[in-house]
Amino acid sequence: MSVxxxxxxxxxxxxxxxxxxxxxxxxxSLNALTAAFRRSITLYGTIFIIQRVISGRFGWADIxxxxxxxxxxxxxxxxxxxxxISLTCQQxxxxxxxxxxxxxxxxxxxxLLAIHLEVPARRRLLAVYMMDIATETAYESxxxxxxxxxxxxxxVFLYAASMAAHFHxxxxxxxxxxxxxxxxxxxxSDHSIDSQPAVETQAAPGLWASLKARLSPSSHDCxxxxxxxxxARSGIRGLVSGYLLSVIISLPGLxxxxxxxxxxxxxxxxxxxxxxxxxSGIQCLxxxxxxxxxxxSAKTRLTIAVFVSSLSIAIYPSRRIALHIFWRxxxxxxxxxxxxxxLPEATYAICCAALAFFVVYEPQTLRKSYLKSLDQLSGDCxxxxxxxxxxxxxxxxxxxxxxxxxxxxxxxxxxxxxxxIEQVLIWSVR
Numbered sequence: 001m002s003v004x005x006x007x008x009x010x011x012x013x014x015x016x017x018x019x020x021x022x023x024x025x026x027x028x029s030l031n032a033l034t035a036a037f038r039r040s041i042t043l044y045g046t047i048f049i050i051q052r053v054i055s056g057r058f059g060w061a062d063i064x065x066x067x068x069x070x071x072x073x074x075x076x077x078x079x080x081x082x083x084x085i086s087l088t089c090q091q092x093x094x095x096x097x098x099x100x101x102x103x104x105x106x107x108x109x110x111x112l113l114a115i116h117l118e119v120p121a122r123r124r125l126l127a128v129y130m131m132d133i134a135t136e137t138a139y140e141s142x143x144x145x146x147x148x149x150x151x152x153x154x155x156v157f158l159y160a161a162s163m164a165a166h167f168h169x170x171x172x173x174x175x176x177x178x179x180x181x182x183x184x185x186x187x188x189s190d191h192s193i194d195s196q197p198a199v200e201t202q203a204a205p206g207l208w209a210s211l212k213a214r215l216s217p218s219s220h221d222c223x224x225x226x227x228x229x230x231x232a233r234s235g236i237r238g239l240v241s242g243y244l245l246s247v248i249i250s251l252p253g254l255x256x257x258x259x260x261x262x263x264x265x266x267x268x269x270x271x272x273x274x275x276x277x278x279x280s281g282i283q284c285l286x287x288x289x290x291x292x293x294x295x296x297s298a299k300t301r302l303t304i305a306v307f308v309s310s311l312s313i314a315i316y317p318s319r320r321i322a323l324h325i326f327w328r329x330x331x332x333x334x335x336x337x338x339x340x341x342x343l344p345e346a347t348y349a350i351c352c353a354a355l356a357f358f359v360v361y362e363p364q365t366l367r368k369s370y371l372k373s374l375d376q377l378s379g380d381c382x383x384x385x386x387x388x389x390x391x392x393x394x395x396x397x398x399x400x401x402x403x404x405x406x407x408x409x410x411x412x413x414x415x416x417x418x419x420x421i422e423q424v425l426i427w428s429v430r
Contacts, residue, residue: 076115079113107349123345240269282308384407
C-alpha cells in the first residue's frame, strides 16, 4: 500500500484538514472533552450495571463500589479522546503542516498516557479487545488493496476451533464464555460430570464445580429419551435467549423509530438454540456411550460437544465474533492475564495508533458500529475531517465513506493558506 511505503507530508494545517467546521483548536478540544465524558459515563455506567445484574450482586454496597470504577473508566476514555485531538493540533502547529503520521503519533502517545487512568484489572481485557478490532480492520484493508479472496467458511471453522480450544483450556468458573454457555444450557440436577468426580474436581475445582450441574446430564439417567429432553430444553432456552438478545441489540434503533431486523433475530435465535441444544445433546450421548465414558475425560467430551455445536455459527455468520473468540482463546493460552507491566499497556497503545491511522485515511475499513461510537465520543469530529485533500497524498480512498462532505462554506478564507486555496478550493470549483 502506497501510504505505508512513503511518509509524505501534507502542506496544510490542522484547520484545513482536521477540523474545518471549528475555527479554534481549543473549542474543538473542549467540545470533544464534554462529548467524550457524557458518552463514556453513559456507556460504562450501563456496562457495570449489567455486570452487577448478571452476577446477582445488586445491593447498595455493590452499587457504591461500582460508581468509582465507572467514573475512572469514563475519565480514561475522556482523557484519551481529548489528548488525541489536542496532540494532533499541536503537532500541526509545531510542524506547520499535517503529516501522514500525525494521527498515528497522536494516538500512540495519548493512548499510552490515558491507559494508566483505567482500572488495572480491565487493561488486559482492553488490550485483547483492541487487538481484535485492529486485526479485523487490517484484514479489511488488505482485502481492499489486494486481490485476496476470503476463504469460504473459514470464520465458521475458526470460531468452532477457538471455542473448543477455549473450553479445553478454561480453568475458572468466572470465565465469561463458560458462564454464558452454562446459562444457555440451564440448570440441571446436581450430579457429577464424570464417573470419578473427585479427580475432576481436584484438577479444576472452580470450573467443574460450576459446570457439573449445567453442562452434563447425570450419569445414571442419561438414556436416549433424557438426552432428547436435555437437548430440547436447552434449545428452547437458547432460542428465547437469542430473541431477547436481538431485541436488546436493536433497542436503540427501535427508540429512534427504525424497524427491527427480523431475519437477524431469527438467525441469532436459531444459532443459540442449535448451540445450546447441540452441546447438551452431544455431551449427553458421549456420556451415555460406555466406550466414550471410559476412554474420554469429561473435559474432552465437553470439548468435542462444543466444537460440533459451534459449527452452527454458519446460521449466523459473523467474522467479528469469530475473531473475538480467537483472540480471547489465544490470550488465555499465552496467559495474557498474568503478563507484567507494561506489555498490556503498550499493546493497547499500538493497536489504538493503528486504528487512528485507519480512522483518518480509510474509515470504510472499520466496523460501522465502532466508527459511529468513536465519532460520538469525539463530538462528531471524526466524520467532519476534510478527507478529500488527503487522497492525493495518501493514495487511499479516504473520502469514500463521506463523499459529500467538503466544507466549502464552513472554511474561513482568512484562516486558509494560499496554497490550500490554489490547490484545493480553486480545483474543487473547477
